[in-house]
Amino acid sequence: MxxxxxxxxxxxxxxxxxxxxxxxxxxxxxxxxxxxxxxxxxxxxxxxxxxxxxxxxxxxxxxxxxxxxxxxxxxxxxxxxxxxxxxxxxxxxxxxxxxxxxxxxxxxxxxxxxxxxxxxxxxxxxxxxxxxxxxxxxxxxxxxxxxxxxxxxxxxxxxxxxxxxxxxxxxxxxxxxxxxxxxxxxxxxxFDKVGLVLLLVWVVALQLVLDEGKNLDWFASSQIVALTVIAVVGFAAFLIWELHEKHPVVDLRVFRHRGFNASVITVSVAYAAFFGVSVLTPLWLQSFMGYTATDAGLATAWTGVTALFVAPIVANSKRDPRALVFFGVLWMALVTLWRTVANSDMAFWDIAIPLAVMGFALPFFFIPTSGIALGSVEEREMDSAAGLMNFLRTLSGAFATSVVTTVWANQTTRNHAELVGLADRDGSVTQMLTQSGTPPEVATQVVDYLIVSQSGMLSTNQVMTGIAVMFFIAAAIIWIAPKPTRTIEPGAGGH
The missing domain is CATH 1.20.1250.20 (MFS general substrate transporter like domains)
Known part of the structure; x- marks a missing residue:
């Protein structure tokens, strides 16, 4: 049962x-x-x-x-x-x-x-x-x-x-x-009606900024600027109101616990990095490596497959959870650095194996951080703490998606502009293609295709480097949390 x-x-x-x-x-x-x-x-x-x-x-x-x-x-x-x-x-x-x-x-x-x-x-x-x-x-x-x-x-x-x-x-x-x-x-x-309205205002405004920013060229758009102002002002008003409201709709007082703060920040930063990898990998595979959506999904699925094998071991570990988190996030940082030397000639398993290796590390960061966070608050605060932790994790994933896709696209354009001036300067490649019977306009398209492919590959590696740095930062943050002094009670939450 x-x-x-x-x-x-x-x-x-x-x-x-x-x-x-x-x-x-x-x-x-x-x-x-x-x-x-x-x-x-x-x-x-x-x-x-x-x-x-x-x-x-x-x-x-x-x-x-x-x-x-x-x-x-x-x-x-x-x-x-x-x-x-x-x-x-x-x-x-x-x-x-x-x-x-x-x-x-x-x-x-x-x-x-x-x-x-x-x-x-x-x-x-x-x-x-x-x-x-x-x-x-x-x-x-x-x-x-x-x-x-x-x-x-x-x-x-x-x-x-x-x-x-x-x-x-x-x-x-x-x-x-x-x-x-x-x-x-x-x-x-x-019921805290004012708190709910303020929450609706700043969350909706922020979500629209994250989702529409790229399409509207971010702060070059007056619409994005206006939404950002609304989000910032709404968030400030929400914080002030909720901290002074006797019965707040969102209990922000759980942030008084240092262990909860450190765990939530670690989860948010590490999950944003992980989500960035999860978004960028299939995007790169479909845009530049000729993968279908299903094939790209199969390559990335190996992360979840290997995670399943390690999860039971981590869940029952008696070691200091902070050390487990540090080890797991550091592992993901190193694997992400490994992926910064990828090239466009990689086969399926060349891509899948690093993702599978990263999967072994996921339980080490995610399971202990949840335990530290929920074990740091009072039992009556469990539901509020879990809600806030999941909210910030969801928000960090949305933020990472927007930032990663924007930076990746911008870097691809920048790399393309640089490579155009460097590639085939003497025209030898184009000349070789035309001499083999390729029409001049097709030869030019072939050269441009190669430049576009390498631009995407370079930008992918560059973004992976930034994501690796995020993992390193997250690994360090967990040590802000004090060593846990209690385990989570089975009946905790909502009492």
Missing amino acids: LFVAALMLAAANFIAVLNMTIANVAVPNIAGALGAAASQGTWVITSFAVGEAITVPLTGWFAARFGAVRVFVVSMVLFGIFSILCGLSTSIGMLVVMRVFQGLSGGPLMPLSQTLMLRIFPKDKAGTAIGIWSMTTLIAPVVGPILGGWLVDDFTWNWVFLINAPIAIGFGLGAWKMLKHYQDAPVRNP
């Missing part, structure tokens, strides 16, 4: 994280099928992220007000219902609205699946609980593009959303039967 309950909770977290990436490869198909422009299609991704970013930090308040189990079950069922409505959408406008509601209902699934996992597992198996939950968080973004590519290629875009329904609704109803005796007594605190 414990295994079945754990499977339901892990599946909830898996589908919530999966839906951040599963639609990415389907955007062109969705836009074409619904008669929308490609730029409009990206709102399918943005709308889900906005909805999720709003409710993740509210999880603590919802759990205290209505009970963690009840909120979890309702969120699961609603997630399934809105997934069906996404799949049945007949216009881009309808799909975007349904994706917002899908994100709103999916937000609480991540933190609540984590805290409920700790409640149902015995105290001596708390590490195993965190290990199971952490693996779903790391593997889902890798599986998303593979599954999305396969569904789009072999079926239709609708199944990218419909596939969630039986899992969400079925496991949601089953979870109520199995977990309802873990339901805690609700605390009827007043």
